[in-house]
Amino acid sequence: MPVMERPSGRNLLKALDPPVLPDILDLQDPDIAAQGAVEVNIPFYSQRNWGDRIMLQFSPALGETLPQVRRYYYLAVPNELTYGKTLPVYVAPLWALQDGTYNVSYVLADRAENMSTSPAKSVTVKNAPAAPVAGSVQTSFFGTYSGGLTAEPIESWIVASDYDLPLDASGILLRSLDDQASVSTIGAKLGLYLAGSERPFVTLSCQRDGNWSIEPEPGVSSPMRLSRGDMVSIMHESSQPERIYLALTL
Structure with a gap:
C-alpha cells in the first residue's frame, strides 16, 4: 500500500483550509x-x-x-x-x-x-499529563483506522522497569465500549510489538460477540519478560479500514 507522504498520483485536490482548534x-x-x-x-x-x-x-x-x-x-x-x-x-x-x-x-x-x-x-x-509507566499503561482507541497508510504505530511507550507481562487476560485487560455507535469491526486486529521486531508478540482480535481475544505469537512464552528501556508499540494489523473502539490496560 502507498504511504501518504509519498503520493503516486497527481496533486489535483483543491487547496484546504487549516484545521480548527484553539491556539x-x-x-x-x-x-x-x-x-x-x-x-x-x-x-x-x-x-x-x-x-x-x-x-x-x-x-x-x-x-x-x-x-x-x-x-x-x-x-x-x-x-x-x-x-x-x-x-x-x-x-x-x-x-x-x-x-x-x-x-x-x-x-x-x-x-x-x-x-x-x-x-x-x-x-x-x-499541562500535558505524564506518560504512564509500563505495568500501568491505560489507553484507548476510538474511530475508523485506515490500514496501509503508514508503518508507524498507533501508540508507543517506554518500559520504565523490568517486569513480567502475562500474555492473557490477567496481564492484558481489554474493554469494549458498550454503546451501539461504538462497535468495532469484527475481525479487527491490533498487534503489540517490541521495537526492532517484525512480528507482534501478541495479537488482539475483535470477536463476533464484540469482545476481544488475546493471541500470543507462536513460540512466545508467557509471562513475557520486558526490560527497562524496551519500547512497546501498538500497530493496526489490517490493510483495510476498520472501526476500533477499545480501552486497553496492561
Missing part, C-alpha cells in the same frame, strides 16, 4: 480532561468522496524536541461532512502530546492517491 491547548481544561482527547476539526472541502483518508499531524515547531503525533480518519460516508460543518478527529490519549509548540496540519488523500496538505496552524500545548 492554546490546556490539557487540564475540564472539557478536554472529561473527554480524554483533544478534538481537532477538519473544515468542509468540496471534493470529498468516500474512501478519502485524512492524516492529522502534530509536528514539533522549529527548535522544539517533541515527538510527532499522527492520527487517522477514513471518510466512509461523505455526507457526514457537509457545507458549513467540520469533521472531528481526536488525539488520545492526552499523554501522547507534550508541553510545547506544534504545527498542526492534515494530509488528505483520495482513492486515486491525489493528495493535498493543509496550511499548518501553530498550537501551544500546556
